[in-house]
Amino acid sequence: MGGKPTRVTNSIRQLRFAAGEMTQAELADRVGVTRQTIIAIEQGRYSPTLEMAFQIARALTVPLDEAFHYPDDTESTG
Amino acid sequence: MTRECTESVSRDEAYNWVFVLTSLISTLVYLGILIPGMIGTPISDVSYVAPFLWVLGSALVVGFGAVVVIRAAWPKESRFRDERDKEIDLIGQYVGSSMVTIGGMAALTLSIVDADRFWVSNSLIVGFLFAAVFSSFSRAAAYRGEYPEL
Amino acid sequence: MSTEERAAWASAVATLVVPAFYFTRVLGDARNYPVAEIDYQGLLIWNVGITIGATIALTILLTIAHAIGIHVSAEVAAAKAGRPADPDEVEREMKSLDRTDARDKAISRRGEVVSGIVLGIGAVLPLVLAMTEREQFWIAQSLYAAFILAALTGAIAKIVVYRTGLSS
Numbered sequence: 001m002g003g004k005p006t007r008v009t010n011s012i013r014q015l016r017f018a019a020g021e022m023t024q025a026e027l028a029d030r031v032g033v034t035r036q037t038i039i040a041i042e043q044g045r046y047s048p049t050l051e052m053a054f055q056i057a058r059a060l061t062v063p064l065d066e067a068f069h070y071p072d073d074t075e076s077t078g
Numbered sequence: 079m080t081r082e083c084t085e086s087v088s089r090d091e092a093y094n095w096v097f098v099l100t101s102l103i104s105t106l107v108y109l110g111i112l113i114p115g116m117i118g119t120p121i122s123d124v125s126y127v128a129p130f131l132w133v134l135g136s137a138l139v140v141g142f143g144a145v146v147v148i149r150a151a152w153p154k155e156s157r158f159r160d161e162r163d164k165e166i167d168l169i170g171q172y173v174g175s176s177m178v179t180i181g182g183m184a185a186l187t188l189s190i191v192d193a194d195r196f197w198v199s200n201s202l203i204v205g206f207l208f209a210a211v212f213s214s215f216s217r218a219a220a221y222r223g224e225y226p227e228l
Numbered sequence: 229m230s231t232e233e234r235a236a237w238a239s240a241v242a243t244l245v246v247p248a249f250y251f252t253r254v255l256g257d258a259r260n261y262p263v264a265e266i267d268y269q270g271l272l273i274w275n276v277g278i279t280i281g282a283t284i285a286l287t288i289l290l291t292i293a294h295a296i297g298i299h300v301s302a303e304v305a306a307a308k309a310g311r312p313a314d315p316d317e318v319e320r321e322m323k324s325l326d327r328t329d330a331r332d333k334a335i336s337r338r339g340e341v342v343s344g345i346v347l348g349i350g351a352v353l354p355l356v357l358a359m360t361e362r363e364q365f366w367i368a369q370s371l372y373a374a375f376i377l378a379a380l381t382g383a384i385a386k387i388v389v390y391r392t393g394l395s396s
Contacts, residue, residue, distance in 0.1 A: 025155075033160040036088035045223025046162055127359045172337050175344020182351055182371060189354075189368040190269050198367060199358040202351055209348070228337060 174213030181205015343382030350374025
């Protein structure tokens with residue numbers, strides 16, 4: 001099995017609440033995806049495309065690497 | 079359909095569940111009729127066409143009915159099918175295509191060596207059935223975040 | 229051009245050209261003889277082998293041509309700039325000659341999907357022929373045709389995506 005789709009993690013849920021209690025449905029509408037896709041991204045079940053990641057960050061009015069995080073290779077060994 | 083269910087499961091994922099169930103049941107029913115029917119009967123006399131058409135017809139009717147119900151039950155969203163749904167659909171099709179290829183190759187080989195048409199047909203039929211089962215299962219897993227090794 | 233793209237071009241050419249000989253011969257025979265008497269089996273197996281062999285041979289030829297092209301274009305660029313060719317640049321290009329990356333795999337998958345769909349649709353005819361107890365000859369020909377068509381459309385789909393770009 002390939003397992004989990006990505007090593008990218010995100011803070012979308014926290015940022016949503018910080019951005020005036022934005023619901024998953026609202027964020028989904030702004031980005032142009034289904035609500036379930038936003039849920040899947042928040043739960044780490046789906047890796048968004050680069051373009052979608054930018055759109056999500058924009059919708060949350062934060063820079064890309066505040067919404068999405070990629071582990072440093074030195075951190076992830078062991 | 080509870081509200082929680084329709085909110086956490088996208089409409090396309092629901093369609094896939096229909097596919098999972100109909101393909102699995104069709105395969106089990108068809109093989110369940112075919113294999114016992116093969117015992118003690120010369121291969122060229124085994125009846126498989128009628129069972130196949132019945133199973134196929136029933137699956138299409140049930141599947142179509144289920145799709146209609148899902149369309150009615152799912153809440154009106156601004157978007158029903160997005161790039162994640164399309165991506166996962168492609169994964170399912172990729173997994174399924176290998177089954178059709180194997181079934182087709184077996185069928186061609188059997189046809190060349192003039193095996194009974196029963197075997198040629200059923201290589202194709204089993205190829206299609208397994209393709210349906212494998213593709214829908216891999217889609218269901220991908221929706222949960224388990225992607226196959228590609 | 230990666231190995232996958234070269235293979236796609238090779239496959240497209242081979243599946244277009246080689247089976248044409250087979251079908252012309254065999255379908256021509258079918259006009260003049262009862263199909264039950266036609267010895268198509270050996271021809272078919274040979275044709276499969278030659279198609280595969282031609283695909284491999286063309287892929288190798290294209291790879292060699294690409295390698296030569298790298299050296300030639302390096303020399304030409306150097307001559308224009310009035311300096312000797314940069315060996316590091318050439319070495320880098322040569323190394324990436326057979327590299328297979330995520331893009332190649334993604335495009336390969338797209339091609340397989342197209343192939344699979346064409347095969348699935350194409351296999352309906354042989355299935356119907358087999359279920360209605362038609363001659364093995366026609367079952368085999370329609371199956372082989374379905375495979376060839378699937379391989380051809382798959383290769384073309386890959387070439388189109390490589391040239392026009394789609395997936396990330």
